[in-house]
Amino acid sequence: MDLKTLSFSSPFPIPPLNNYTNTPKKHSFSHFTPHFPSLRRQITVSCISPVDQNRNLTTPQEEEIFSSTSRSGIISSTSEEEENIEEFEAGNESNILKQIKEIGLFAGPAVGLWICGPLMSLIDTAVIGQGSSLELAALGPGTVVCDYTSYVFMFLSIATSNMVATSIAREGKKEVQHKISILLFVGFTCGVGMLLLTKVMGAQILTAFTGPKNLSIVPAANTYVQIRGLAWPAILVGWVAQSASLGMKDSWGPLKALAVASAVNGIGDIVLCCFLGYGIAGAAWATMVSQIIAAFMMIESLNKKGFNAYSVSVPSPKELLKIFELAAPVFITMISKVAFYSLLTYFATSMGTNTTAAHQVMIQVFCMCTVWGEPLSQTAQSFMPELIFGINRSLKKARMLLKSLVIIGAITGSVLGIIGTAVPWFFPNLFTSDLEVIGELLILNPEVHVIGTLSG
Template sequence: MVATSVAREDKKEVQHQISVLLFVGLAGGLFMLFFTKFFGSWALTAFTGPNNVHIVPAANTYVQIRGLAWPAVIVGWVAQSASLGMKDSWGPLKALAIASAINGVGDIVLCSFLGYGIAGAAWATMVSQVVAGYMMIDSLNKKGFNAFAISVPSLDDLRTIFTISAPVFITMMAKVAFYALIIYFATNMGTYTVAAHQVMIQTYWMWTVWGEPLSQTAQSFMPELLYGINRNLSKARMLLKSLIIIGAILGLILGIVGTAVPWLFPNIFTADQKVIDEMHKVLAPYFISLAVTPAALSLEGTLLAGHDLKFVSLMMSGCFTLGAIVLLLVSSGGFGLPGCWYALIGFQWARFFLCLQRLLSPTGMLYSEESNDYKPGMLKVA
């Protein structure tokens, strides 16, 4: 929303969107705080299953402390996205760098020196998230906008937000739910398997984050080329080509480095040979699924920038549904942890090919010079 308004050079509309979306973010954060406080333990118990009920108390301690930061987290995300929509990545980068430093120092002091364990890790992360949220808001204020002027949205505002956010919400939840399903099935495969999976999936997420800037770049720069005063689809296609090439190179590098670490240096994570053996079983699918992720993220970012939200949500829902069926089959078929990771390959590569086909279509947003199908004004029709 912000990137499109900036492309139209409508500063008043940008301020209104920031004020309204920050209110929605604050309300969402307070809701999550309430849910975590009163239903966190129940959700953890339901997720871990009866075989792992002994880990719930420690997990709940962590969740309850982290939950205190929910309002700051979501408000910070809104402010960060607004800055990125204005093509400013330095403000969010500074905030995240300082927050990461606070989190790292806090972990060392609270966990290693003071012995607070998982509670110390939670407090360090919570404080860093609050600091990051404040810095994100301050970054918007320095751009000439009033990020403290929070406005209650009107019905029209809510309708517009829902029209855009609902498909994006479905898309994000489909990703999260699929990863959660993998963890769920791995949790029921025994202690060594779940330990190995936690190592691999955490490092996997760490590497996939490197592809997110490609998605953010598309969401920040594409609206100007698609809807701006100087609309230029040829430049939009060139930008997409560059993003895919960078994504492919980055994916290959991340795949090699990301796979090499648990393969050659598994003792960084654990000294237990049984856990290491389980980790090594999924190295091949780990590499294949990681290698395509940056390119897939760049394609999805382009579709989001072009407001092709109906397709993105339907595509992701379909990938999740088929992926969940595959996970159920490989789990019941006794394929173990490798089966779950091969299901992840299908999920990631299906996203890539479906998005690529959509964007390369002659009638798609990047080729239809006269088409109005993807203009923001048509969102309500979609």
């Protein structure tokens, strides 16, 4: 059987055949449509019987013309296909750049949310370090109890963002309000528990942490812990309200609240420590008041969206299990990190006051740099549920989002690694005027580089 495929109709008529058996049978495969539009052609296949296998339907001149026409059509189709591939790749790169810009618009303000806590502690470190090396050393165990312990409750933030974003994609406003209410209850309960633990066991925890050789810093550290412990319920409730807003893809409202809080903390530190001479107690009061202000402002930001952030509901066992399923991996991860950084502070404390003071500066600079990656995690928590579980879900967009986050994370991590190493090394006077502590800073500076590399 002789098969001929005609990409284009021949300009020359085909001689008619005289009998039925010699009649060409044409079968159209017009439904065949390859991926690229330029290749969509109606293909006609002629099946000619063996009787006419030796019959020439065209002259050599006609075949040459037909062959050149076919070649030009194939070349044209190939060039169009290459143009479409180039346009597709260019469009893909354009989409990634556009998505990176969108991530920047969301995660940029969210950076302010995450650096607020470490920034407050860094301000305390810089202000107190100018006055007393002993109080600067006392900030080491004090921030372990107040700041590092708070990271254990990061699961509240992750669970809130995930549950709110998923509920918005699947369910109505009433269900979103209910989930916010039960998470507010969990946050408030955990905050009250930490407040009681700080009041009852604060001094004992600090004494066991610092060891018998450094009992001189325990009174100052306990003063700092007792004052800041008053803000525990507000801190965790504020985290839930903040994460609920981020789950609704709003990062500007919480950012305004934390910008005000950071300003209050900075001004309070300067007034209470530098002008009034309250030292570590003044820094603790400034930080505690600023955290309470931030919590109330974030609650009001959530209320303006039509939700009641003052409404709390006791979760059912099933709802608690759901929160646990979401929070357990994050909780285990954060427990591991807190234990690691607490051990670093514990061993530094056993080396003396100057080493503890220098370590406090280094670890605060390190924490200030590492939290810049958290907004990327928050972006994934806020946008991924819609792309995976939403009505208009798109796994292609989800993969593109992941690729964009990895690119931004790699660039940001490299820049912050350089900054975190350079600042304490070249500008140690920003944190202390004690030459012995500065000497320890220059010795300990590689610690930040090593830890940052392992963390990245």
